[in-house]
Amino acid sequence: MEDKLIRLAVNGRDEAVVIQPLATLQDVLRDKLELNAVKSGCGQGGCGSCSVLVDGELQLSCLTLAERVGDAEVTTLEGLNETNAIVPLQQAFIENYAAQCGYCTAGMVMAAKALLDRNPAPSRDEIVEGLSGNLCRCTGFAPIVRAVQQAAQALSDTGEEAS
Amino acid sequence: MAKVRGTGFAAVNYPTGMHLGGDPTQSLIHMTPAGDFVVTMASVDLGQGLRTVLAQIAAETLGVPYESIVVETADTDTGPHCTGTFASRTTHRAGNAVVMAAQEARKAMLEVAGELLEASPEDLETDGDGNIHIKGVAEKSVSVGEVAGAAHFGYGKTIAGRGAYLKPPSPMDPETGECDPDSTQAHACTVVEVEVDTETGMVEVIDMKSVYEVGQQVNPDLVKGQIVGGSWMGIGHALYETTAPGYPAIDPAPVDFQNYLQPGAAEMPDVTCEVLEYPAESGPYGGKGVGEMVTNGPIPAIVNAINNALDVRITQIPVTPEVVLRALDEKKAQAGA
Ligand code: FES
Ligand code: FES
Numbered sequence A: 001m002e003d004k005l006i007r008l009a010v011n012g013r014d015e016a017v018v019i020q021p022l023a024t025l026q027d028v029l030r031d032k033l034e035l036n037a038v039k040s041g042c043g044q045g046g047c048g049s050c051s052v053l054v055d056g057e058l059q060l061s062c063l064t065l066a067e068r069v070g071d072a073e074v075t076t077l078e079g080l081n082e083t084n085a086i087v088p089l090q091q092a093f094i095e096n097y098a099a100q101c102g103y104c105t106a107g108m109v110m111a112a113k114a115l116l117d118r119n120p121a122p123s124r125d126e127i128v129e130g131l132s133g134n135l136c137r138c139t140g141f142a143p144i145v146r147a148v149q150q151a152a153q154a155l156s157d158t159g160e161e162a163s
Numbered sequence B: 001m002a003k004v005r006g007t008g009f010a011a012v013n014y015p016t017g018m019h020l021g022g023d024p025t026q027s028l029i030h031m032t033p034a035g036d037f038v039v040t041m042a043s044v045d046l047g048q049g050l051r052t053v054l055a056q057i058a059a060e061t062l063g064v065p066y067e068s069i070v071v072e073t074a075d076t077d078t079g080p081h082c083t084g085t086f087a088s089r090t091t092h093r094a095g096n097a098v099v100m101a102a103q104e105a106r107k108a109m110l111e112v113a114g115e116l117l118e119a120s121p122e123d124l125e126t127d128g129d130g131n132i133h134i135k136g137v138a139e140k141s142v143s144v145g146e147v148a149g150a151a152h153f154g155y156g157k158t159i160a161g162r163g164a165y166l167k168p169p170s171p172m173d174p175e176t177g178e179c180d181p182d183s184t185q186a187h188a189c190t191v192v193e194v195e196v197d198t199e200t201g202m203v204e205v206i207d208m209k210s211v212y213e214v215g216q217q218v219n220p221d222l223v224k225g226q227i228v229g230g231s232w233m234g235i236g237h238a239l240y241e242t243t244a245p246g247y248p249a250i251d252p253a254p255v256d257f258q259n260y261l262q263p264g265a266a267e268m269p270d271v272t273c274e275v276l277e278y279p280a281e282s283g284p285y286g287g288k289g290v291g292e293m294v295t296n297g298p299i300p301a302i303v304n305a306i307n308n309a310l311d312v313r314i315t316q317i318p319v320t321p322e323v324v325l326r327a328l329d330e331k332k333a334q335a336g337a
Helices: A025-032 A088-095 A105-118 A124-130 A142-158 B050-062 B090-117 B144-155 B220-240 B298-310 B321-336
Strands: A004-010 A013-019 A051-054 A057-060 A073-075 B003-015 B025-031 B037-040 B069-072 B124-126 B131-134 B137-143 B160-165 B185-197 B203-213 B270-276
Touching (some): A013 A025, A088 A105, A088 A142, A105 A124, A105 A142, A124 A142, A142 B220, B025 B050, B037 B050, B050 B069, B050 B090, B090 B124, B090 B131, B090 B144, B090 B160, B131 B144, B137 B144, B203 B220, B203 B298, B220 B270, B220 B298, B298 B321
Parallel strands (some): B037 B069, B203 B270
Antiparallel strands (some): A004 A013, B003 B185, B025 B037, B025 B160, B185 B203
């Protein structure tokens, strides 16, 4: 099988990339587009560190074939805000010390965004459920859950979206 | 068959740094032309916040703003020697090395400032906001940036400092056992309440309360983060995590995150912690180490709580449902015998 040219809509830009057959979205985002907030904790769907949004839905980019994305809109952490400003969700992570090594953080933020976009006022259990595909080996999850609670509160106070 | 509750506790004395010493860490600090200070270390920040803590210590000692400190870590090819990030030693060992390097760099900075202000360096003080002035005469002042410019382009001087912290090796006397094993010790106690389902063998940690004594905290939020994270790690080791679930058979071993069981956010109870501060004489600004000890209390405390709930004596980890049910069977068999 030969390399092929595909088009991807990533963080609001049209990208043309040459990929190897069966390349994952994770490979393309990290290696071709240098969007390295997308992490690779396991490469097999077990950790959530590679989480991105595809047409607003949370997806594991390591289990997504790049060719199958078609013209769906892909969002990585880098695309949360065009101006690179800190969005309320990120601010809540910062204020709650919701990262130590930071390896899980980008995936956690994307999972939290997907949750808050479909459910702006989640209960604690719904937050736990919404983050259940994402592992963290450092923080004990408590500060991350608190950050999402705070972000939800901040969003309901201002009536904004998660980003 | 029922859900039963139990309480357990465990206490920890935790030595900071390598047992018996002989584990140096060094630090180099230099000022850039812009007036920032680069702290070069080979020590590694694993996510525990070492870079933040060392920047705080450097800023405090130099008398300059935290924002003007850049901490470079982890390059063991080019950085000054560090024995490593382990044994909860880096705040203490690396912190002490940074204090020493920063004192030397501060002295060099005040010498140049003294030339600019035509004053003796001993008569100068820093305001922590990026200015140096003559004691008691705030208007006789230069900025740290001006000092950097004058040192680099006027006087042709470096503003730099070296630090080397070593707790000398203390071999044990083979006759008496006498030695000086550690520089300082941190302490902790954890109390845990569990609920055990005697039908399924599942254990839930309901509540975990800890108190820690880690010397002067350099950064209380980071200390708390480690304690909370360590509480979760303790739950993992006590109840779930193992690389050999069929021990002594080593197969099948979990080879990925799907098979390596670990607690998630749902298994995390409310964790409360209090921190007492008894500054350590040997520590940088009285700091000891937190680090590894945060898992040491929770694990035995959880096992003790299970034993208390069931009136059994489990001495292995992880306490999986199978371990619980076997312990209950054994208890029943003994009662019947
Ligand atoms: S890298 Fe995709 S789930 Fe772990
Ligand atoms: S902060 Fe290290 S894995 Fe989550």
